[in-house]
Amino acid sequence: MQMSHPSDPNPARPGLSRFLPPMPLFLLQPILKRVVARVARENPSLFNRLGPHKTARFVIDPLGLPFGLLLIPNPEALTFRAFNRRDEPASDARIGGKFLDLLGLMDGGADGDALFFSRDLDVSGNTEAVVCLRNALDDVEGSIAESVAGMFGPPGRAALAGLRRLAAKKGDPA
Amino acid sequence: MKRPELVCPAGTPAALRTAVEAGADAVYCGFQNATNARNFPGLNFTPEEMQASVAHAHDHGTKVLLAVNTFPTAGRFNLWREAVDMGARFGVDAFIVADIGVADYVKRTYPDIRLHLSVQAAASSPEAIRYYAREFGVKRVVLPRILTVPEIKQLAREIPCEIETFIFGNHGLMVEGRCSLTNYVTGLSTNMDGVCSPAADVHYDKQADGSVTTRLADFTIDSFAPDEQAGYPTICKGRYNAPNRPDAYYAFEEPISLNLSGLLPALIEAGVDAFKIEGRQRSRAYVKSAVSAFRKAVDSILAGQEPELADLIALTEGQKQTEGAFKTKKWR
Structure with missing residues (x-):
């Protein structure tokens, strides 16, 4: 089953982004490509837990950011790219949440079920694919976020520390 | 005061290492198939992962209890037999079983490995538990979450094996192992x-x-x-x-989690030998928080101090918690 949300008026989308011109995402794409390649290289066993869902198309919707992300965790053709919210691609599953909560999930610092119980995490589409992805990421030792931040040296690590401080604050808007 | 074993969940090798680091006395886990009651996609251990994880746990003085706690149907017993054989080969410390056929196989084939009776067997009466102890040499029973603390205390006097009770996580009140x-x-x-x-x-x-x-x-x-x-x-x-x-x-039960933080002293006094944290399907963040909190609480009690109870409400289902039937049969 694939979902299409080309005209889905996401009520949680930041108000202004609806009226802004599309973001120049071409600057972001090579970074995302490097990030996913690094994670895949360092954690090859991650793909085993995805089972038949390696080719599933996951849309990740970080609420509060002006773009979404498309992940296809196929080791033969890894895809991780940003898209403008006006051009959301078709997907098998959709995962939405605050950026910092999603970062926490990737970081092994947040519990997906708890975020679901508190309604801070939205899931739709192929639930089995989402469960596989969650379990695969959760079995990655250490912190994916730290590994990614390390790719960008001290500025990357400083940015991650800042994000974590923000996440620790109560009622953060991100 | 008897020192209860803290038995903690692990759905992945990373979660197992997290539980070990957080102070688990024992970790329970299962293979990636129908032989255990958390056969969820992307969860559990391959044989290679199980072997490495048992070695890791033992290196840190932590036991591994292998859940083989589902019921084989006719023609499928080989899967359960293989799971038990692999567990024995990897050196697990106990098998958690529910089915009498699996229990019989373990007893006959690996008489030196402990048998724990899963909650899936739904054994809650002295007669039922004595039967499993007598016929299969069961050393520990995991009790269904339907008994009060005084009932557990009475039961402890009447059975010849150890008692394990859930203290945190899913509040399953269906007749476990029978729910269809x-x-x-x-x-x-x-x-x-x-x-x-x-x-x-x-x-x-x-x-x-x-x-x-x-x-x-x-x-x-x-x-x-x-x-x-x-x-x-x-x-x-x-x-x-x-x-x-x-x-x-x-109509049946509410989305709510069990949290017996406040009843730990009473459970120890009642004769409970092991405390179980539910949640093999949960993340290592959950494992870290829940295991650390209960490790600290149990250690405080054993040291004669007032336990410091961490707030675990954020991890609970529906963000609600209960002491359930352990406190009173009129819990709902």
Whole structure:
């Protein structure tokens, strides 16, 4: 089953982004490509837990950011790219949440079920694919976020520390 | 005062290492198939992972209890036999079983490895527990979550084996090992396939007003308003319309988690030998928080201090917790 949300008026989308011109995402794409390649290289066993869902198309919707992300965790053709919210691609599953909560999930610092119980995490589409992805990421030792931040040296690590401080604050808007 | 063993969940090797680091005395886990009651997609251990994880746990003085706690149907026993054989080869410290055929195989083939009776066997009477102890040499029974602390204390005097009770996590009050609700709806059995509410049959539909409807196959289980806490998509925790009820209501049980932080001293005094934290399907963040909190609480009690109880409400289902039947049979 694939979902299409080309005209889905996401009520949680930041108000202004609806009226802004599309973001120049071409600057972001090579970074995302490097990030996913690094994670895949360092954690090859991650793909085993995805089972038949390696080719599933996951849309990740970080609420509060002006773009979404498309992940296809196929080791033969890894895809991780940003898209403008006006051009959301078709997907098998959709995962939405605050950026910092999603970062926490990737970081092994947040519990997906708890975020679901508190309604801070939205899931739709192929639930089995989402469960596989969650379990695969959760079995990655250490912190994916730290590994990614390390790719960008001290500025990357400083940015991650800042994000974590923000996440620790109560009622953060991100 | 007897030192109870803290038995902790692990759905992945990373979660196992997290539990070990957080102070688990024992970790329970299972293989990636129908031989255990958390046969969820992407979860559990390959044989290679199990072997390495047992070695890691033992290196740190932590036991590994292998869950082989589902019921094989005719013609499928080989899968359970292989799981037991591999567990024995890797050096697990105990098998957690529910089925008498599996129990018999372990007893005859590996008489030196401990047998624990899973909660899936639903043994709650002295007669039932004595039967398993006598016939299969069961060394520990995991009690269903339906007994009060005084009842557990009385039971401890009447049975020849150790007692393990759940202290945190899922509050399952169906007759465990007998529940067929998932089977009725999806054709897959919790007890024989190890999967309650298979994810492939779970659907979340977000409505325009922000509410979310949960379905299992063709059955609507619940609908959560935008600001309402959610629960697991299981039939037993669904909210239904029923005759003579003006509104939809939780006909079986509510989305709520068990938390016995406040009853730990009473449980130790009642003779409980092991405390179990539920949640092999949960993340290593959950494992770290829950295991650390209960490690600290149990150690404080054993040191004669007032236990410091961490707030675990954020991890609970529906963000609600209860002491359930352990406190009173009128808990709901």
